[in-house]
Amino acid sequence: MIRLEKIGKQNGRQIVFIEASAALQKGEKAGLVGPNGAGKTTLFRMMTGEEEPDEGLVATDRGVTIGYFSQDVGEMxxxxxxxxxxxxxxxxxxxxxxxxxxxxxxxxxxxxxxxxxxxxxxxxxxxxxxxxxxxxxxxxxxxxxxxxxxxxxxxxxxxxxxxxxxxxxxxxxxxxxxxxDVMLLDEPSNHLDLESLIWLEAFLKNYDGALLMTSHDREFMNRIVTKVVEIDGGALTTYSGDYAFYEQQRALNESQQQAQFERQQAMLAKEIKFIERFKARASHAAQVQSRVKKLDKIERVEPPKRRQSVAFDFQPAPRSGDDVAMLRNVHKRYGSRSIYEGLDFSVRRKERWCVMGINGAGKSTLLKLVTGTAKPDAGTVTVGGSVKLGYFAQHAMDLLDGDLTVFQDLEATFPQAGQGSLRALAGAFGFSGDDVEKRCRVLSGGEKARLVMAKMLYDPPNFLVLDEPTNHLDIATKEMLIGALSSYEGTMLFVSHDRRFLAALSNRLLELTPEGIHLYGGGYTEYVARTGQEAPGLRS
Known part of the structure; x- marks a missing residue:
């Protein structure tokens, strides 16, 4: 339906595509992946005709209708x-x-x-x-x-x-x-709660047309796509299979290319050593010349392009008391609307509670009550002794000083820390190279979220309260965050719509329903197994 044939594209000094080719066939559901800035949005715009390639051809079958969803929604x-x-x-x-x-x-x-x-x-x-x-x-x-x-x-x-x-x-x-006939969806899973995400997943599975989409939600991508198109280094590579297969295949390809590169490097080193050793001897002149010609003709194997992911060793959280937070007979209303009536709930050390419920059930309100940013109308909320609280909320991103660069903000927050340590921290959260010199006012929502999260985890509290921490985070940063929090020794209370995050990190689940609260002892995985649903009110 849409074919890209040997396209070339340059934005300013940046070469985006070099003789790149791919195709989207009728009824195919494909995922578009690649590092930030690789050219995913440029590709979408060329497929819709909003931009033209500098070289090559973008061909669309006659009469095909295209629907394009982008993050730039315009005025409404x-x-x-x-x-x-x-x-x-x-x-x-x-x-x-x-x-x-x-x-x-x-x-x-x-x-x-x-x-x-x-x-x-x-x-x-x-x-x-x-x-x-x-x-x-x-x-x-x-x-x-x-x-x-x-x-x-x-x-x-x-x-x-x-x-x-x-x-x-x-x-x-x-x-x-x-x-x-064709849907091009650029991050459709952003801004969606879990219920909406699962509904959209079912909608797209039943959609008869062709689909090309990007998403930072690996579960969502994995359940829909049957083909992955990767942008990397100006090239387009197509993998048949879901996102999990793409990851496995890419790792295998990298491993094979690395082995091939190392074998060739060993061979080249051996040949060069021979040439260097005998180039001054007349008796070996013919052999030396023959080997020089051979080296000139060899097609060099490139090392695999490695995605930059910086590991960071986070400090252990200090130990808290066993009773971390206690809510007793809590009542909370907003105007005429009652959110809680007589809520009793306790959080104990090392518990990792995820909070679930339909829109308006009171998930964020519970987090605000625990952190003291909202007060109960009646009842008590007590935070235990030796508890050092860290609260990630969406409004926290609005508190960044717009005049500071990313690195200046980190330095101001941790004046005793060394530059190397702070640069490693920034790198782990996706700020590499010149990114650390960006002023906070120009950061995207995702970049602001990463900076706030980096500051919170550098000197970790022993009680993390997180309201949608994975919003806007790309897959690589989410994986790093899951890895960091998996070894976190403290206590957690969080709301998230990312099923991988929920399954990997929760060991308790609190479900808010109109009939009352329900508690599950094995976290999100047990909740799905016991209820047969991935979100309140939805069947899996």
Missing amino acids: AGRSVVAEVMDGAGPVSVVGAELKELETALADPERLSEMEALIERYGEVQARFEELDGYALEGRAYEVLSGLSFSQEMMDGDVGRLSGGWKMRVALARILLMNP
Whole structure:
């Protein structure tokens, strides 16, 4: 359906693609992977025609419709959420708009002279609208929005009042409702809670068209894609299989290439040693010359391109008392809405609680109560002796000093630390090379999250309270974070929509339901096994 044939692309001084080729066939579901800045967004823009390659060809089959979801959602205001979504549904929305205009014209007494032509046109447009299943469009729009966790009130409310994250969901809903022949989705899993993520997973599995997507959620990617296209060093390499197969195959290829490189280097060293040893001897002149010519003709094997991932040894957390946090008979309301009535809950040392519940169940409120950023209306919240608390919340990113660079911020936070240690810390969280000189004000949401997390873990508390710590983190950084927290000796209480993070790190689970709270002793894995669902109210 879409073919890229020997494309070349350069952005300023950066060479993005060199004679790169790949194809997306009918019905294929492919993942697009590569390091940050490798050119994933550039590739999407070339496939939609927003950018042209400098060399080569991007060919799309005649009549193919493309829906492209990007993180740049543009302005939205002045109409309801459902109307905004329906407006993006492609040809059917254009036909629907004309149908509404004709209905208005038919009711206009000043246009009686045009009535015959208007009636004839109305019949044509109505037939086309029915052909495109237009009368089911509104119902499908509500269905998609409900799947993405919009309440009825939000669907009918002004889209302009939504936060940036919810507007992202509106933009995604527009593409899903459009149901194009090809979907290009750039990080569709960002800003989604677990329930919405699982709904989207099922939607995309049942989607008949071709799909190319990026995602920082490996479980989500692994369950949908059957092919992976990797961008690395200006080339496109295609792997048949899911994301887990891609990782295995890439590691195997790297291992084989490294072995081949080392064998060739050993051979070259041997030949060069012979040449150096005998080049001054006339009796060996012919042999030396023969070997020099042989070396000139050998095609050099390159060492494998290694993804930069910096390991960092985090300090052990100081020991706390056995009772870390206790909530007794806690009541909490927001206006007329009751969140908790008589909540009793305890956190003990070394427990790792993940908190689950549908939107509005009170997950973030619980974390705020425990950290003291919200007060109960009644009851008590007690944090135990020797507890050193670290709280990662989304608003923590707004507290960074925009005038400082990443490295200056780390230095200001840890004035006694050595430069080498802080650079290693920055590298472990994805700030390598010149990235440490970026000012905090220009950092993306993901970069800000990584910096806040780095500062929290450099001198770790013994009680970590984390509200969606994996938002915006790429797969490599998530893996590093999971590795670091797996060996963390302290206590954790967290909310996350990343199933790998949940399964790897929780050993207790608290589920908030309208009927009350339910506790599970084996963490997220036991919760899935016992309930048969991956999120509250959803079957796996």
